[in-house]
Amino acid sequence: MPAAVSICSGDKTLKENNVLEFYVNGKKVIEKQADPEITLLTYLRTKLFLTGSKLGCGEGGCGACTVMISKWDHINSKIIHYSANACLAPVVSVHGCAVTTVEGIGSTKTKLHAVQERLAKFHGSQCGFCTPGIVMSMYALLRNKTVPSAEDIEGCLQGNLCRCTGYRPILSAFNTFTDPCAGCPRGQNCCKNAATDNGFTNGLNGEDVVNGKGVSTEICFTKYDPTQQIIFPPELLMKGKSQHIEALKFTGERVTWFRPILLEHLVELKGKYPDAQLVNGNTEVGVETGVKGRLYPVMISPSAVDELRSIQMDKNGVNVGASCTLSELRESFDSLRKLRPTAETQCVASIIEMLHWFAGDQIRNVAAIGGNIMTASPISDLNPILMANESIATFRLHSRAKDRQVLMDQSFFPKYRTTCAEKGEVLLSVHLPFNGKDEYIKAYKQSKRREDDIAIVNAAMRVVFHPGTCKVLKFVAAFGGMAATSVMPEKTMQNMIGRMWTDDLIDNFAEWISEDFPLSLDAPGGMVEYREALAASLFFKFFLYVKNCLVERGVMDEKLAERDLSALHEAAHMDRQLKGKQTWQEVKVEQPPLDKVGRSLQHVAGELHATGEAVYVDDIPQCSSELYLCLVTSIRPHAFIREVDVSLASTSPGFVTYVDHRDVGGSNNIAIYHAMEEVFATEKVTCIGQVIGAVVADSQARAQRAAQLVKIDYEDISPVVITIEEAVSEKSFRSPIHKVVKGNAEETMTSCDQVIEGEVRTAGQEHFYMETQVCLAVPKDGEEMEVYSSNQDPEALQKTSSAVLGVGQNKVQVRVKRLGGGFGGKATRFLLLSSPVIVAAAKCGRPVRCMLTRQEDMSITGTRHPFLGKYKIGCTKEGRLVSLVLDLFSNGGNTQDSSMYVMAKAMINSDNCYCIPNMLIRGTVCKTNIVSNTAFRGFGAPQAMFIAESWITAVAERLGLSTEKVRETNLYRAGDLTHFNQVLETSNARRCWEECMKISQFDKRRIEVDAYNSKNRWRKRGLACVPTKFAIGIKEYRCQAGALINIYTDGSVYLTHGGTEMGQGLHTKMIQIASRCLGIPVSRIHISETSTTHVPNGGTTAGSLGSDMNGMAVKAACDEIVSRLAPIRKKFPELSWDKLILQAYMERVSLSATGFYRIPDMYSNWDVHTGTVKGRHSNYYTYGAAVSEVEVDCLTGDHVVLQTDIVMDVGKSLNPAIDIGQIEGGFVQGYGLFTMEEPLHTSNGRLITVGPGAYKIPGFGDCPKEFNVHLLGNSENDKAIYSSKAVGEPPLFLAASAFFAIKDAVGSARNDSGLHGRFRMDAPATAERIRMTCGDRFVRQHRNHATAEEDESKTPWAIRT
Ligand SMILES: Cc1cc2nc3c(=O)[nH]c(=O)nc-3n(C[C@H](O)[C@H](O)[C@H](O)COP(=O)(O)OP(=O)(O)OC[C@H]3O[C@@H](n4cnc5c(N)ncnc54)[C@H](O)[C@@H]3O)c2cc1C
Ligand code: FES
Ligand code: FES
Secondary structure: OOOOEEEEEOOEEEEEEOOEEEEEOOEEEEEOOOOOOOEHHHHHHHHOOOOOOOOOOOOOOOOOOEEEEEEEEOOOOEEEEEEEEOOOOEHHHHOOOEEEOHHHHOOOOOOOOHHHHHHHHOOOOOOOOOHHHHHHHHHHHHHHOOOOOHHHHHHHOOOOOOOOOOOHHHHHHHHOOOOOOOOOOOHHHOHHHHOOOOOOOOOOOOOOOOOOOOOOOOOOOOOOOOOOOOOOOHHHHHHHHOOOOOEEEEEOOOOEEEEOOOHHHHHHHHHHOOOOEEOOOOOOHHHHHHOOOOOOOEEEOOOOOHHHHOEEEOOOEEEEEOOOEHHHHHHHHHHHHHHOOOOOOHHHHHHHHHHHOOOOHHHHOOOEHHHHHHHOOOOOOOHHHHHHOOOEEEEEOOOOOOOEEEEOOHHHOOEOOEOOOOOOOEEEEEEEEOOOOOEEEEEEEEEOOOOOOOEEEEEEEEEEEOOOOOEEEEEEEEEEOOOOOOEOOHHHHHHHOOOEOOOHHHHHHHHHHHHHOOOOOOOOOOOHHHHHHHHHHHHHHHHHHHHHHHHHOOOOOOOOOOOHHHHHOOHHHOOOOOEEEEEOOOOOOOOOOOOOOOOOOOOOOHHHHHHOOOOOHHHOOOOOOOEEEEEEEOOOOOEEEEEEEOHHHHOOOOEEEEEOHHHOOOOOEEEEOOEEEEOOOOOEEOOOOOEEEEEEEOOHHHHHHHHHOOEEEEEEOOOOOOOHHHHHHHOOEEEEEEEEEEOOHHHHHOOOOEEEEEEEEEOOOOOOOOOOOEEEEEEOOOOOEEEEEOOOOHHHHHHHHHHHHOOOHHHEEEEEOOOOOOOOOOOOOOHHHHHHHHHHHHHHOOOEEEEOOHHHHHHHOOOOOOEEEEEEEEEOOOOOEEEEEEEEEEEEEOOOOOHHHHHHHHHHOOOOOEOOOEEEEEEEEEEOOOOOOOOOOOOOHHHHHHHHHHHHHHHHHHHOOOHHHHHHHHEOOOOOEOOOOOEOOOOOHHHHHHHHHHHOOHHHHHHHHHHHHHHOOOEEEEEEEEEEEEEEOOOHHHOEEEEEEEEOOOOOEEEEEOOOOOOOOHHHHHHHHHHHHHOOOHHHEEOOOEEOOOOOOOOOOOOOOHHHHHHHHHHHHHHHHHHHHHHHHHHOOOOOHHHHHHHHHHOOOOOEEEEEEEOOOOEEEEEOOOOEEEEEOOOEEEEEEEEEEEEEEOOOOOEEEEEEEEEEEOEOOOOHHHHHHHHHHHHHHHHHHHHOOOOOEOOOOOEOOOOOOOOOOOOHHHOOOEEEEEEOOOOOOOOOHHHEOOOOOHHHHHHHHHHHHHHHHHHHHHHHOOOOOOOOOOOOOOHHHHHHHHOOHHHHOOOOOOOHHHHHOOOOOOEOO
């Protein structure tokens, strides 16, 4: 029986229940030992074994853990359903609620929910790790709105990330729920509307439903029946209706959690525990306790106290209870706006608008306004609005008779993350006054990513005029991101009083505000010049907005110039209805229906992804003896390790052992790409994040806590080299410096009409695979070790494990079922986790598991290589390229890893698509004290091709020609010689280019863009077409693959090969190939996993060659079986497959065969010292071209991709849906690389941009508004399986079209500012870089106040490596 504590409160006796009760997927859960420290996600995954919900970040930033929570809302007397992040919700917070997880809504064993079915059928999953969370966000929306709009759908997905798909197929799938069916090009003729009772339109079974007109055109799916949902548990309904709410108290090992139900009790508790956290949504506190490891022994949830949950209107304004969630606020404010005159509710409107850009639904559904105010974040989105509107906060203290009312002004936030609340005070509510007719208020926010991102700068400004005039009576403004608190520009506010609202205010304001907000160069958050420019720019927007209102009201005469009106347009007002078309060449009509090669077969694991049934390493059930490992890593960039002290850690509860280099049975040095690396640092560390040791404990939480207690004494070493520039100055390079020579570049340069010199940089890029690095090692008999790991190279894992253990490779079995994304990040760096895990398992003789937290993963596994390119390009006056001298520098980090190979690939691709008779390229890898950088989709090629596009743009700018003209002039033709001394036997570069220009109507749109730009001063459009030629080929010894086929006596086929499935659809394509070879349906063939036991020496799945090589190996294995079966087939031509196999068995024919393939003629002889090359470096090339059009907000640096058209040559596609998925996903990942993502470090090499909160990858809202993909027809390729081409990496670079379109738009803005001619723009084109490059008057005024000496003494907060 639950222990009950009686508390007398008013006329009721309330019992504090300490037994946690809630429902999960319709089943009641009773937990008598509820621990407030455990999150709902951990509980679901480890106690209830519901592993569909995934851990992607633990900080509310990715949505992989999304579940739906339903409860009785006793204030509004209704059941409410909302999505929430299970990684932030303490399990105790769901007492009395019903939780629905992805497993609860549908299953492959019973029936898929419509959301799951459509997502799978529309090819909306690749690796599938994000899929359950995305399904649940959509499901929660449908529970609230059975026919949502496209905006609703995009809104509900703001809190979800996917790194694979590029989002388009997911949106297409979900838009089928809108009315009219927006996702279907057939509109009202959509299958959905024609669906029959059994749900299918025309008898198609969902396997072959695409006809070549578009991936989504002919997809049929079950009719959605909203009445068939899990019901809200009757017990909870009855309790809710009877107003049965309990006070709660849960006591865990370290934390006590209270949930009072009366205000008096809440205030009393806070008085008793003044340091207790009042937790509403736990979205702030949860990140502190989870990711940052803070401990708050007492937590009090005020969410059941009615007084704090009410929103009440009075004659002066609206009073909002502190525990009202942001979603409730938005809903109430929406209603309120309809009730009151527009002028009165301007602040309300600003809050509604701001909430659209505030986090995602999962956060807004649980986070409270009180939590936002009391967190006192300097970048709170609501506080500036509340301050500008002169809102009043009401506090209550247990020991004080009267409530305290406080104006939310500057003194409300005396210092960083501190409010004026007295110890023990509870914030009850905040009162927002209505606005008058002579006042205007507006709020702004600029962040790195438009959606679900914290602000760089936000602001709310309110002006009150003398009645009927444009003379300022009062000006109240508050800014976020300009100081350690939300801050009011007090001098500016004073100066504005009495001023007329005329243009002279603009420059005055910019000057005053820079005095009010003196940002020093080392200010936290960095970007100081941008932030200063933003503050002035946002005022300019506000100024124009108000002026426009005054003109419309007839208070002012002078209208805004038409060109200036563009400053008032916001991306927010754009139509977010996704458009897109995917087209490809159909298979020939004579191809038998059974033969699936060339058809859009759904990803074989698509349904498993959508139902959460797909098993990833961390979903493997724990066994009772299992231990958990936590890495101990360096906190110094370059130092000797003097001493490691584990004494305190060893006393920590659950501690089992500490492992380091002394525990390595074999060798502590492992070879990665032939370069040696230590598993555990022995004597010295060369970067922050280097692995020194690891703590093993009986649980994850305990391992992490103990690891914090390991003390390491260091002795620093000089120098510390962090950036490429520092490495160049210190000559800190890896040798040899690579060189490649074609013709004589230096000499021919002298005869060129024009020679242009310049340099440009590209940043690194975090892989951000949704599943972090994970490994489970299970010791077996004797020296055997079974290793489950999410990695792209099981062979390397087997080799290194055997080296580390000191046993033969035959004792190590590596098993890889699937990866939750890899992108090159799991090609080598997984070894830094797997090796310690294996050492620990061997030492303990027990299974050991570790899944890195997102924060650990980002801090220690490295990124794409940042590159610096210094070029000198010579050309004729017509724009024909003659000579190129190019120096490429990459930042390799502290170990060699794959850096030399990445540089080589960069050099091979540094011509992009252009034929230049004379080239001299030098490639230098810098050795620095940051975490080793590594392989990333494209392997250096995107960086080099970006540099190529920069020099070709420079040529066009110098010659005054259109960039497209110069690009076209120099495109390769078949028969041209590359700088790698290889003749291009075929070339589809021009075909892709010409089709892309035509399909996109480039010439017409160029005229429209120019016309738009001439009419708009502050919003500019840009257009660019960029080609690509991607060399397919890796080091020759790696160009081999194996496969194994086993046929069982029931005729079912088990297939396996050396490649790993990481979302790219490799297994699906392999099954298609085997199905064609064997002439049996794909449903008879199964691939379970990649295992070193089944296929030895399988190599790495990289270089886009997975399908090319494994496909051939699969074919060879199948052909072998077919030839063995041939005599029997001849004897019994009528036998079905099953009977044929049985007959073969009876005749003792072996039904198991292996296949092997090596790419013929791949050899290279590159003398990197002289630069001469012989051999075939590339097997063939994949071509493509993309046109992108963007719109840039020149005042903020924000931009939107209006349209992208891609033409891609993938030969004869093995599976158009999968290939288009690779193209769209690659493009959006490349879009992140070139426009948004930028790892930032401190000056001593610590990565700052850790976790999805700090590091932004593209979200749903970043998908081009119109996204068209066309696969080039009639393309043959005799170098790969069934004439297909590699597709994984080549499309990524095409996102550079968005970058160069942005550059085009920025060029127009610069022209308007009188800045003509060539200008440098590095990648990524972040909002900061765009804004600062626009170069108008607000930018030029920056840092007037700061003296040069002051700045010189400061170290910037962040640097680029
Ligand atoms: C993924 C993510 C995205 C985010 N995006 C944004 C964003 O775009 N803009 C933004 O401004 N913020 C953002 N945040 C920050 C955070 O979500 C908000 O500040 C939110 O409003 C906090 O509310 P909560 O109820 O979850 O706070 P909690 O974590 O529950 O509490 C926060 C703090 O407030 C105190 N507190 C709460 N209620 C009271 C009360 N009644 N009296 C006294 N003290 C109280 C608590 O003690 C605690 O210190 C984001 C957070 C995450 C995790
Ligand atoms: S794991 Fe919960 S949001 Fe990322
Ligand atoms: S499918 Fe979305 S992250 Fe892989």
